[in-house]
Amino acid sequence: MPTYHYIAEKPEEGCPRCRKGFDLRRPLDRPALTHCPLCKKPVVKVLQPFNTPKITKPLSVSDAKSAGFTVLEKRCDGSYEKR
Ligand SMILES: [Zn+2]
Structure with missing residues (x-):
């Protein structure tokens, strides 16, 4: 469940x-x-939560791996190898 600010x-x-x-x-x-x-007063959603890391640079393979993603590389024979 996402947290909104x-x-x-x-x-x-x-x-x-x-x-x-x-x-x-x-x-x-x-x-x-x-x-x-x-208090039922109008509130606005803050689009950039303070506790969420900002992703400003393109996600690299090592970043994706450290973030827990499995990076798959397509091999010449058409199968996928887990790196
Ligand atoms: Zn209030």
Whole structure:
């Protein structure tokens, strides 16, 4: 379940919780939260969560491997070899 970061649209009107922003785990198929569950003021979703590593450079094979991906290389005979 992804974690989203929300913050009050107008922090001066929000409660202590949404004024500083809060994290909420939410299933992907749920619509985005639009109002603070506590004070019902409008909140906006922060698109770049603070605790998610930023991927700014292209993912290299070694990066993919260290991230736990299995990298498959196509061999000449058409089979795949696990590297
Ligand atoms: Zn609030």
